[in-house]
Amino acid sequence: MLSRVADSLYWIGRYAERTQTNAHILYAQLEYMLESSRKDVMYDKEWVTVLKICGYLEDYQMYYQQGILEDMVHYLVYDSRNLDSLVATITSVRMNARNTRDCMPNELWEEWNDLYLDIQEGTYPEAFSLLNTTNFLTRIRKTTLTATGIIDSLMTRDIGYRFLKIGKWLERSEKTALILHHLLEVENELEPDRAIRLGLQLTNTVEEYAYRSRVLTVDSVLKFLISDLKCSRSVAYGLHKIKDTVYDIEQGLTNQNVENMYRALDELIALTSVDVTALTLAEQKQWVKNIRQGCINFGPILAQAYYLAPPIMAV
């Protein structure tokens, strides 16, 4: 497989996952906030955390004066200056899909192209209204889920498929670590238990967690979202999937860059299996931070192992 094509597929995996997660986070937060007053101090705190998770706080503050809900939603959904806004990530998926059309099912390209064209044609107006925005988010979630279904049911299990999946899992692991990192930072400022509940909510694992555990503590939620190999959104689950996949691609062949990648992956996986209950809260914060940094560092190491070139960005 061409390195450039593998790279584009990897970024389709990443941007598609980012789109899905950010759409879910915004949807969940908009719904939760219905019952809060905009004057509530927690209201602002949570939105700032959401901004940090789905975008860039400093970036936001450069363009907008205050934390006004309409502005924050606009920044996270429509603002093309924000490279992680939903419209920007959808455009990036579509651009990279256009670049790799010969290596993917037509249906997959058409699904993303459809959403992109609807946005271009103004089907989802930028002016904020709860109903319009949630409609748009629902459409985005449907597209991302349909796209996942198309990939799983129609795509050949070749190297391209594997790179798409590597992108998805790395994005997911990094995002889970990012969510936990920011929530732990404000853990003592939010209402009791709110940070860990929010962690489950934003990672879309409330039901899965309730099914698996009856206690709700920082330790148990961290263990679930970082180390639990049965939780498909845990950091460790994603990393293990990546490991299986790269071994599959390499099939025993190796070189220095690939060795470096294996080492980095093993170290990161080892880090996720630390016993969280033995750590203080301060240590837990540092631990989550290190895991997140490890995920960030892993992208370039992977790129080096497979001669990946930079992706196409939304412009």
Place this chain on the structure above:
Amino acid sequence: MLKLYESGLFYDEMLEGSKPKRHYQTFYQQLEAFSEQQLRDKHHAAQSSFLRKGITFTVYGAEGGTERTMPFDFIPIIIPEDTWKMIERGMKQRVKALNQFLHDVYHEQKIVDAGIVPKTLIDNNPYYYKQAIGTNIPLQNHIFLAGIDLIRDENGKYCVLEDNLRNPSGMSYVYQNRYVMRKIYPEFFDDYAIERLEGQLLHLQEALRSHRPLNMPADVEVHAVLLTAGIYNSAYYDHVFLAKHLNIPLVEGRDLVVKEDVVYLKTILGLKRVDVIYRRIDDDFLDPVHFREDSLLGVPYVLDAYKKGNVAILNAIGNGVADDKAMYHYVPEMIRFYLNEEPIIDNVKTYLLEDEETREWVLNRLDELVVKNVGASGGYDMLIGPHATEEERQIFYEKIIEAPHQYIAQPTIKLSRAPAFQEGRFYPCHVDLRVFVMSGEEMYVLPGGLSRVALKEGSLVVNSSQGGGGKDTWVVKGAGDHA
């Protein structure tokens, strides 16, 4: 019933007066069964299908969205089998002669010695690449894929308007037009036996793989790629389509590297040898070391690999010398010279403007003639005298005086017309036909080709970049010529 029109002074593909020709009668009967609203709905569905599938082309410098679809018109151009057989023979003959000419101009130049083509016309041609002189290429075949544009005059006689021997685009539209026609207008196929398009791409695949580089051992499998300029190129969809159907990787210049005169593909598991490059970028951009050094699209030193016989480049480098609008004038002579045959399909009368007398004659008749830049395509830098303003004619007057070798003139032909259905009504539009000729060890002609239609009423320009659209083209088996 829907109202058509009178064919009038022009040759009409479908109508004789206001009645359909025999080979259109079944189609016409089907047409009568539809209401205007039904046709509008189908039209909308067809257009939207192109957009949703991303079958678009890019308009350079266009404002707003630059990705556009080619407007589709559902009334097909129907060609009876015997007419088609004549076109097919004519196309093969022409491409064969053009290929021999290309081989000749880069080797002995016998045609110059014979006094048929002036040497200056070759030497001054910007597309004559000295870098390609003396290069031996696989099968001595310069033209892997040609797109020959045909028109019909007021008597229905086919003429060649233009040869495209560099990177003719549009083959994907032939397939997509048929696809949309089958999906959205299935009723119209009733009772027609049409040459199928399936399987034709196997000929293209076979032709591609038959260009085995001279140094390549016979028992090794050929690895081919399609080299594109990328997603912003106007014909990107064409590239995607062909790469997918030829089952070869679609690559950009940055995906290839040349080491010791061998071309390699950069894959995730290291470098992999490439034997055939079907390139869809122009010669100028192919190799920044030997051609334009500012090219970001090309592959440094690919020309060295080509000249050493380690890689085949299709179409060959330097084909532009044979398809510019001045050299076009000499193609009938080429057919006589190389093949010792009379041209089956004629050229449109063409005036070269370097001769003072001819130039004067042309300059006095700019309001009657069409003037074209010899190196331009896509309908750019062109004057259609009868439709132009005095000011536009004056501009071309000056252009011709300044660079007479850069322009040719042709009579304004009463291009044939065919009905189009747009905006809820039928009206006559000028059409032409791009025929695709595929050559390797064997030569094949894609049945039908791309019918292009000037949808702007009265316009003569069929290019998609200038508001032209496409129609499906049917070669009807067993049907005689009732045209």
